[in-house]
Every structure is written in structure tokens, then in C-alpha cells.
Amino acid sequence: MSELPFYLAAFAVVLGVLIVVHEYGHYVVARLCGVKVLRFSIGFGRTIWRKQLGRDGTEWAISVFPLGGYVKMLDEREGDVAPEEAHRAFNRQSVGRRSLIVAAGPAANFLLAIILYWGVFMHGSNELLPILGTPPNGTPAALAAIVNGEQVRSVDGQPVATWNDLRWLLLRTAVNHASADLEIVNERGEIAVRRLYLAAAGEQGWEGDALERLGVVFFRPQLPAVIGRMVEDGPAARAGLLPGDHVLALDGRPIALWHELVLHIREAADRPVRVEFVRDGRTMAVEVIPETVTERGLRVGRIGVAVADGEGAQREVRSFVRYGFVEAGRKAFGETWDKSVFSLVMLGRMLTGEVSWKNLSGPVTIADYAGQSAKLGLDYYVKFMALVSISLGVLNLLPIPVLDGGHLMYHALEVVRRKPLSERAMGIAQQIGISLLFALMAFAFFNDLNRLFSG
Structure with a gap:
């Protein structure tokens, strides 16, 4: 209980930064497109703070329910607009401009993730080396003849520098492939290839630790209990x-x-x-x-x-990993792209039943992970924020009415039909979208409570 304020503060910082960045993306592109912004709100419901700023008198506000935010723009569908300002209304813009404004929110989240990863990779951090431990009997890693102390150099030809690299590449590969070839080097400097079969990773619908099911565990020095x-x-x-x-x-x-x-x-x-x-x-x-x-x-x-000190006790298992400006940027773009695609693939597999819906997390789990990552250090916390920013960007691009992806779907239909959807059709779609979103949130919150009380 004593850690609760720390965990809540860590969660609040992540949530606040990501919401502000997302909505600011909408705001900036709307202004660039000549659209008048009436209100920039962090949160929903009753306003607890507000201030008007700028030439247009945009109202900047913080509201009581902080799980989200919105940018309200001048729009003839939502109220009377003075004739001299009609050209600045959102609904008067071309479908291309409207789509740019809508897509700017998720794009800002992806951009933030790239910047955060870029900074972490340039700053550098102490990372566990990808050294394997003795796998439990009967696991795929044991069947692959992996031996304690072997260090992974690559997975299917892709270089591996850290334990996190290994974890990510194995998870990503397991989604679409039956096996992965691990190039390893043992303590005598001998190089070999171990073929690891990956079916066990998703046996429980990807719930829990997939690497544990594969038998991929970290190195343990074989030291006597002295x-x-x-x-x-x-x-x-x-x-x-x-x-x-x-x-x-x-x-x-x-x-x-x-x-x-x-x-x-x-x-x-x-x-x-x-x-x-x-x-x-x-x-x-x-x-x-x-x-x-x-x-x-x-x-x-x-x-x-x-x-007690013994043979093997002094083996170095960590390394300080840092990248130059260009390499860090390339790695940051790659990390953001890979995790975005992986998130979409996993969401798709949830819809087809291949991945359990128990993997869906809500605010309680996110708050827990925020606190844990903050306790581990700034680099872990920044990486966690980048990951959640990617998840928020992907979620908002889903073609669900009320989300940004739903609005982009309306715009695509408008291009095909050569005219906007009717107000009635959009109203019905909005109601369906709200229902879907609430169902999704309720399910995620149920999963949170289930994890909290059942462990």
C-alpha cells in the first residue's frame, strides 16, 4: 500500500504526456490547415481548470475524468458559425485536410515513441547479455540441446545484442513461424546453430510468459551453495x-x-x-x-x-549498450514500426480467437507496469512510455467509430461515394462505436481485476 502513491504518480505522468502529445498533434495540424480550434481539453466531464489563450481565444482546459482528451474545432454541424469564419470550419475543409487533422493524433504518438527510443539508444543503458541458462526438461529449448552459458548471436540471421533483443525477436518470430534458428557461441568460443521450435509460445493464447513455455531462461552460474x-x-x-x-x-x-x-x-x-x-x-x-x-x-x-566466489561467478552478464546518432535513429524507427505491426497482428489474432482476450490490459495493469518500470530506472520507464504511446497510436487507428480510425473510415467512404455520409448514418455508427469501446474497456478492466485478485 505504501507504494501506491508512487505507482499512481508514474501512471499519471505516462497518461498525461501521451494524452497531451496525441491531442497536440490534432491541434497543430488543424492550425496549419487553417481550422479554428475552440477548445483543447485534457480529460472529460466537468472542467476543473480553464484558460483562454492565443489570437483565436482557444480555451485550454483540464477536466475531471483524465482518461483521454479532445480538441474541439469550429464546425457547422455542431453549432452556428459566423459567415466570415465559415472558411475556418472543420467541415468546410477538403477530405484530404480533414484526414490529415484526424491522423495527426496517432502520428504524434508514433513520433513520440521514435523520439523516446532514439534518446534512450543514444544515452545507452546497462543491458543483460543474451546468455542462455539450462532449460527445464521437456521444453523446446531442452530439445534444441541448449546448454547453460551459451550466448545468442542472432535469431534467423538478425543480430542480437541484449536479452531484450532476444525476447522481442523470439516473440515476433513465434507469431508467424514454426521455428527459429539461434546462432550461439559457447564459453569455449565454438559457434553452432540451435533450431528452436516455437509452437509452445502460443499454447495458452499468448497469456503469461511465452519464453518460459519455450524453456528460454537466463544464464545461471553453476555454483555450489556455499x-x-x-x-x-x-x-x-x-x-x-x-x-x-x-x-x-x-x-x-x-x-x-x-x-x-x-x-x-x-x-x-x-x-x-x-x-x-x-x-x-x-x-x-x-x-x-x-x-x-x-x-x-x-x-x-x-x-x-x-x-561465495567460484569458477563462473565472475562472468560478465551485463554490457553497456549505446548507439550513435544515425544508428540510434534507425533502431528507433525500426523498433516503433515492429511493435506497431506486432500490436496489429495480435489484435487481429484476438478477433480470430488465436490469441486470448485475457491479454487485453486496462488502466490498473498499465499503472502497475508504470510503477514497476519507474522503480527499475529512467531508461526502463522511458521505454515503457514509448511502448504505451505506440499502443495508443495503434488503438486510435482502429476503424471503430468515435476513434480516429473511425473518422478516417468515414473519409474513405466519402471519397468512394463522392459525398459525405448522412448525419443519420454517422449517428448510428457513433452509437455502435461507443458501445464497442465501452465493451472493450469493461473487458480490459475485468482482466485487470482478475490479475489483481488471482495473481
């Missing part, structure tokens, strides 16, 4: 454990490697753990009560110990 540094007065120290103790079992379950110890302790939040270990040739046992901490929204246990 305690090294300890937190002074931590749970392990209070229980009597000492550096050099070799842990044999936890709660009666044999432990061979350090990562097994870590996983067991993480799952033991709020309950005591019996630790059997060897010290100076003698087998001993103590009871440790892990302290509970919140990590990425999950409650996990910790006992305040680190692994």
Missing part, C-alpha cells in the same frame, strides 16, 4: 550461519547449486526454513526466517547472503 558475504544482523546471520557454510538441504530437500537455494528462499516469504549445512566437516542445521520484501509487485523472501 555462503560468501552476509548482511550484518540479517536473517541468516541471526540464525547462526557463517561465511563458508556449504548448504546441503532446505526443508529436507537436497540443494546442489546456489540458484536452487535462491529460488527456495524466494518462495519461503513469511515462513521458517530449515537449513542443513556442512561446517568444518560437521553436518549442522538451523532454522532461518526469511524477511519479506516486495520485488516487481511480488512478495519474496530473502535471508541476507551472497554466493
Whole structure:
């Protein structure tokens, strides 16, 4: 509960920036096309702040419901227009100009994503290297004979520099292909190709962690469970454990490697753990009560110990990745394009039933991810904002009446018919669009609550 204000603030910043950018796109292009803008509002409903600015006296406002915004333009269909200003009405513009104004909102979101990615790629960040761990038995990665410590160089010929690159390329490839060829290099410098079959990624309608179903896990040094540094007065120290103790079992379950110890302790939040270990040739046992901490929204246990240095412990698993101006721009455009296309493909597969509608997220999930990314660091938060900006752009281009895509659909029909749709037809379409949008929002909110209460 103590983190709630932080999560809400992180969400509010993302939402506020994306709404302002989207509506400002409409505003700027409307002004460039000579259309008079009457109102620029962030939010809907009762106005809580307003101010008139500019030569046209445009009213800038903030309203009580902040999940959206709008730009109100001079329009003869919505009220009386003075004859001397008729040429500045939205409805008097050519279909091309009207389409430009409508498309400018989503375009602004895509442009923002490009700028954000561009900045992050130029600034650089510490990224996990694409080093693979031992896959669980029976998974596609295990069947592909992947070995702990192998580093991926490319996926189907596309270079891989970071773990995030690997995750993204595998997800994108799994949507349309049955397999992917991973070029890997092992710790001896030997290069090989592993063919990874991808059908398991979508077995549950893409719900949950697709990489986990493929058995693609991050590298774990094969280190014995020997305690090294300890937190002074931590749970392990209070229980009597000492550096050099070799842990044999936890709660009666044999432990061979350090990562097994870590996983067991993480799952033991709020309950005591019996630790059997060897010290100076003698087998001993103590009871440790892990302290509970919140990590990425999950409650996990910790006992305040680190692994003793050993062979493999010093392997570098992170790298500082930075791109030059041109390369960062190229990568930013590519990232925005790829994620836009991927979003459309996944939406299409939701409609055909190939992808579960449980993947649809609403404001609660977005707020949770906003808070988590902000806690991880500015680069993660900026990347998250770019991703949500892309999603907002794609969503607004869907051909649903009341959305920008719906208006573009009206304009396309107007070109084909050589005349605008009737007011009655547009009114009916608007009602259908509002109903669809509310149904979509209700379903997304239901998914949020389901995740919140069922985990």
C-alpha cells in the first residue's frame, strides 16, 4: 500500500504526456490547415481548470475524468458559425485536410515513441547479455540441446545484442513461424546453430510468459551453495550461519547449486526454513526466517547472503549498450514500426480467437507496469512510455467509430461515394462505436481485476 502513491504518480505522468502529445498533434495540424480550434481539453466531464489563450481565444482546459482528451474545432454541424469564419470550419475543409487533422493524433504518438527510443539508444543503458541458462526438461529449448552459458548471436540471421533483443525477436518470430534458428557461441568460443521450435509460445493464447513455455531462461552460474558475504544482523546471520557454510538441504530437500537455494528462499516469504549445512566437516542445521520484501509487485523472501566466489561467478552478464546518432535513429524507427505491426497482428489474432482476450490490459495493469518500470530506472520507464504511446497510436487507428480510425473510415467512404455520409448514418455508427469501446474497456478492466485478485 505504501507504494501506491508512487505507482499512481508514474501512471499519471505516462497518461498525461501521451494524452497531451496525441491531442497536440490534432491541434497543430488543424492550425496549419487553417481550422479554428475552440477548445483543447485534457480529460472529460466537468472542467476543473480553464484558460483562454492565443489570437483565436482557444480555451485550454483540464477536466475531471483524465482518461483521454479532445480538441474541439469550429464546425457547422455542431453549432452556428459566423459567415466570415465559415472558411475556418472543420467541415468546410477538403477530405484530404480533414484526414490529415484526424491522423495527426496517432502520428504524434508514433513520433513520440521514435523520439523516446532514439534518446534512450543514444544515452545507452546497462543491458543483460543474451546468455542462455539450462532449460527445464521437456521444453523446446531442452530439445534444441541448449546448454547453460551459451550466448545468442542472432535469431534467423538478425543480430542480437541484449536479452531484450532476444525476447522481442523470439516473440515476433513465434507469431508467424514454426521455428527459429539461434546462432550461439559457447564459453569455449565454438559457434553452432540451435533450431528452436516455437509452437509452445502460443499454447495458452499468448497469456503469461511465452519464453518460459519455450524453456528460454537466463544464464545461471553453476555454483555450489556455499555462503560468501552476509548482511550484518540479517536473517541468516541471526540464525547462526557463517561465511563458508556449504548448504546441503532446505526443508529436507537436497540443494546442489546456489540458484536452487535462491529460488527456495524466494518462495519461503513469511515462513521458517530449515537449513542443513556442512561446517568444518560437521553436518549442522538451523532454522532461518526469511524477511519479506516486495520485488516487481511480488512478495519474496530473502535471508541476507551472497554466493561465495567460484569458477563462473565472475562472468560478465551485463554490457553497456549505446548507439550513435544515425544508428540510434534507425533502431528507433525500426523498433516503433515492429511493435506497431506486432500490436496489429495480435489484435487481429484476438478477433480470430488465436490469441486470448485475457491479454487485453486496462488502466490498473498499465499503472502497475508504470510503477514497476519507474522503480527499475529512467531508461526502463522511458521505454515503457514509448511502448504505451505506440499502443495508443495503434488503438486510435482502429476503424471503430468515435476513434480516429473511425473518422478516417468515414473519409474513405466519402471519397468512394463522392459525398459525405448522412448525419443519420454517422449517428448510428457513433452509437455502435461507443458501445464497442465501452465493451472493450469493461473487458480490459475485468482482466485487470482478475490479475489483481488471482495473481
